Amino acid sequence: MTKLAMNEAGRLAPKSEESDPLFHAFRVLEPALRRFIAGRTRNNADVDDVLQDIAARVLSRDPAVAVENKSAFLFSIASNLMRDRGRRRLVRCQGEHVALESVEIADSAALQDQIVDSRQRMQRFLAALDTLPEKEREVFVRHRMDGHTLLRVAESTGLSYTQVRKLVEQAMARLARKVWKD
Amino acid sequence: MANRNHMSGEQEDEDIAAARWILAIDAGLPPERMEAFNAWLAERPERSELIARQAMLQDIAKQAARQSFAERSAQLVATRHPPERAQKSRRGFLFAGLLATGAIAFGAVALTVNTPLPASIETYETATGEVRLVELSDTTRLWLDTRTKLSASMATDRRDMTLTSGRLFVEVARNPRRPFIVHGAGFEARAVGTAFEATVFADRNGVAVTEGVVRLTPTNGGPSIDLVAGESAWITRSGEVMRSDARSIGAWREHRMTISDRRLDVVLTELSRYFDRPLTVADAQLAARRVTLSFSIADLGAEDAAHIIARAVGADVANQANAGILLKPATIPR
Numbered sequence: 001m002t003k004l005a006m007n008e009a010g011r012l013a014p015k016s017e018e019s020d021p022l023f024h025a026f027r028v029l030e031p032a033l034r035r036f037i038a039g040r041t042r043n044n045a046d047v048d049d050v051l052q053d054i055a056a057r058v059l060s061r062d063p064a065v066a067v068e069n070k071s072a073f074l075f076s077i078a079s080n081l082m083r084d085r086g087r088r089r090l091v092r093c094q095g096e097h098v099a100l101e102s103v104e105i106a107d108s109a110a111l112q113d114q115i116v117d118s119r120q121r122m123q124r125f126l127a128a129l130d131t132l133p134e135k136e137r138e139v140f141v142r143h144r145m146d147g148h149t150l151l152r153v154a155e156s157t158g159l160s161y162t163q164v165r166k167l168v169e170q171a172m173a174r175l176a177r178k179v180w181k182d
Numbered sequence: 183m184a185n186r187n188h189m190s191g192e193q194e195d196e197d198i199a200a201a202r203w204i205l206a207i208d209a210g211l212p213p214e215r216m217e218a219f220n221a222w223l224a225e226r227p228e229r230s231e232l233i234a235r236q237a238m239l240q241d242i243a244k245q246a247a248r249q250s251f252a253e254r255s256a257q258l259v260a261t262r263h264p265p266e267r268a269q270k271s272r273r274g275f276l277f278a279g280l281l282a283t284g285a286i287a288f289g290a291v292a293l294t295v296n297t298p299l300p301a302s303i304e305t306y307e308t309a310t311g312e313v314r315l316v317e318l319s320d321t322t323r324l325w326l327d328t329r330t331k332l333s334a335s336m337a338t339d340r341r342d343m344t345l346t347s348g349r350l351f352v353e354v355a356r357n358p359r360r361p362f363i364v365h366g367a368g369f370e371a372r373a374v375g376t377a378f379e380a381t382v383f384a385d386r387n388g389v390a391v392t393e394g395v396v397r398l399t400p401t402n403g404g405p406s407i408d409l410v411a412g413e414s415a416w417i418t419r420s421g422e423v424m425r426s427d428a429r430s431i432g433a434w435r436e437h438r439m440t441i442s443d444r445r446l447d448v449v450l451t452e453l454s455r456y457f458d459r460p461l462t463v464a465d466a467q468l469a470a471r472r473v474t475l476s477f478s479i480a481d482l483g484a485e486d487a488a489h490i491i492a493r494a495v496g497a498d499v500a501n502q503a504n505a506g507i508l509l510k511p512a513t514i515p516r
Contacts, residue, residue, distance in 0.1 A: 021210050028211050029237075031223055035230035068321075071204050071233075072240035079238075125242045144240060145247035149317040156304075169205065173197035176235045179242065 025070035026058050033078055040082055050081050068147055121179050128178035132171055139164050140171035200232035204240070305333045308348065311456050313435060318355075322362065325351040325435045328456045329383075348455075349381045351432045354394075364389070368417040372397045378409075379431050384451045390414035390428035398423070430476075437480035439487075446471045446495055450509065453491070457484035461491075463509045471495050 026033075033054065037047045054077050067073045129137060139157065142148045143164070150168070154161045203211075203219055211219060223229050308314050308326045316324045319336060326332060330348025335341070341362045343350070354362045354376050364371045364380045367387040371380055376394030381387065389396055391409045399406040402421040409415055414428035430440035441449050447469035450461040456479055463469045475494045479487055488499045488507045497509045 024210070024213075025207055028207055028216055028219060029233070031220060032230040032233040035227065036234040039231070068208075069240045069244065070208050071237035072208075072244065075234055075237035076241050121238075121242055122246065125239070125246060129246075140243075141247075144243050146319065148319050149321070151315075151317050152319070155316070165205065169198050169201040172201035172204070172236060172239065173194060175243075176197055176201070176232070176239050177193070179239060180235050 020058075022061065022067050022070050022073070023055075023058050026055060026074055029071060029074055033074060036075065037078055037082065046082075046085065050078060050085070053081050054078055069144075124179045124181070125175065128175050131178070132174060135159075136167050136171040136174070139167045140175070143168050144172070196226075196229065196232060200229065200236050203233065204236040208240075302337075303333055303335045305331070307331050310458055313437060315435075320357065320360070321355040323353040325432070327351075327434050343380075345380050345382045347382050349379065349383065349434070351377070351379045351435055353377045368401055368421060370399045370401060372399070379428075383455065384448075385419060386416065386448075386452075388414060388416035388423075390431045392428065392431050433476070437478055438476060439479050440476040441473050443472050443474050445469065446473050446491070446509070449473050449491065453479075453487055454484075457487070458505075459484040460506045461488050461509070462506055463497075465511050468495065468497055468509065468511050 030051065034047060034051060037050045038044070041047065041050075054074060057077055058074070061067075129140075132140065135157075139153050139159070142153045142156070143150055148156070150161055150164050153159075154164045157164065159167075199222070203222070206215065207219075223233070302319075306314070306316055306324075306326055308328055308330045311328050312326075313328060314326045316326065316334075318324065318334060318341070320341065322341070324332070324334070324343070327349035330350060331346040332348070332350060333344045333346075335344070338360070340360055343352070343362075343364045345364055345366045350364065352362075352364065352373070354373050362373050362376075364373075366380050366382045366389075369388060371378065371389045373394065373396045376391065376396055378389050378391040378393070378396050380389045389398055389409065391411050391413055393411050396409045397406050398409055398415050400417055400421060400423055404421065404423060407415060407423060407425070409425075412428050414426050414431075416424045416426070418424050429442045433440035439453060447463050450463055454461045461484060473491065473494055475491070477487075477490055482490075484507055485499070485501075488509065491497075492499045492509055495509070496512050498512045500508045500510055502508050
């Protein structure tokens with residue numbers, strides 16, 4: 001297990017940040033995670049708490065076990081932590097009288113909305129994947145879904161590494177726009 | 183309209199930039215690029231949301247991959263154990279429902295498969311003089327030396343590499359539940375979270391370990407031995423295991439020939455593999471001479487390499503009619 005220590009800023013950090021790629025990714029994505037959490041909770045105090053919980057979870061992992069998609073992993077932890085907080089509040093609220101404004105997302109309808117949202121996103125994702133140009137779909141599936149490295153995808157498709165990377169980027173951009181229809 | 187197209191193009195650029203950053207972060211963003219990422223992020227507040235979307239998109243993609251895997255597993259089980267007609271139609275209805283809703287939670291239902299899925303097998307072969315790096319789906323890294331033939335079989339419960347000829351350096355991605363095994367001529371090497379070299383050419387069959395532990399098992403039924411970093415073991419012609427130190431392992435990945443106290447004829451056999459022209463030595467006394475030397479072969483021809491070796495052992499170089507290069511005792515002793 002990674003040893004924890006307080007760094008100069010008084011925050012939890014592994015003794016060697018470079019030794020844990022996931023913690024490094026957390027540091028990189030911290031500003032984006034902060035906005036992500038702040039945009040989904042009404043309680044500002046929750047933002048720091050959730051970030052601290054994410055850091056604690058990352059640091060308590062065995063660093064020898066690699067995380068393939070670090071960004072997805074971190075945002076997924078953030079979503080789960082916010083959902084858990086919502087559920088805990090809901091349970092507490094059911095047993096006592098609480099002012100309505102303090103309930104936040106902790107109502108069962110909101111939690112149900114999240115489930116419906118995730119189903120809709122999956123439907124949109126599957127539909128959007130079908131509409132991608134053939135090569136884009138192929139390299140996206142191999143790299144982002146099957147977990148093959150860009151190098152390996154390049155070898156198996158006969159494309160250059162740069163071509164594969166660009167196709168994957170284009171596919172990711174198209175899919176995001178279709179899944180989150182603006 | 184033009185303005186709308188401009189907006190759309192700009193949005194597309196923003197989405198592509200977010201995708202590019204996510205790919206870079208997942209691959210491990212170098213510390214010197216962190217500042218650039220933070221500056222890009224801070225420039226527009228909505229960019230944080232684009233980053234979040236790309237991260238969540240990846241989560242959805244992985245869920246879809248798991249769903250697809252579960253469906254393939256179910257199809258495999260169905261093929262092995264064809265269900266009754268009534269059951270089949272029920273399954274068809276279930277899948278139709280799953281696809282219609284796209285509900286992953288139900289997709290992961292209980293398509294538990296105890297039988298491992300068939301392995302995906304890929305073969306790799308390097309040309310004369312080629313050194314290639316290959317990354318497997320589990321992030322294991324393989325370096326294939328010149329004239330190497332390898333097949334990689336990746337199953338859900340094990341990873342088997344069959345080294346037919348040549349030399350391989352492996353950095354194994356740790357996964358205790360999925361053993362990593364290299365099958366060579368007369369041996370089997372099993373490793374978890376380890377870096378080692380396996381060789382199969384010219385009577386040099388065995389492994390040398392640079393990190394972790396490798397269990398070497400001779401295929402003639404002899405006892406297994408555990409090798410730690412700095413150790414090597416070779417299968418002799420008679421099938422015995424000869425244990426020795428591991429020195430200068432894997433230098434060939436950087437196109438370096440690093441020779442440490444080895445017979446000249448053995449060195450020439452190894453060096454010849456990088457060229458179309460064979461390097462040989464006819465004189466028995468010269469052949470037995472020990473060589474210790476390190477040099478880059480990246481831009482060398484066979485003749486250049488022969489001259490470097492010849493200088494080291496005090497020999498002359500002669501071109502042969504068959505395009506081969508012969509090292510012979512120096513006419514004027516050096």
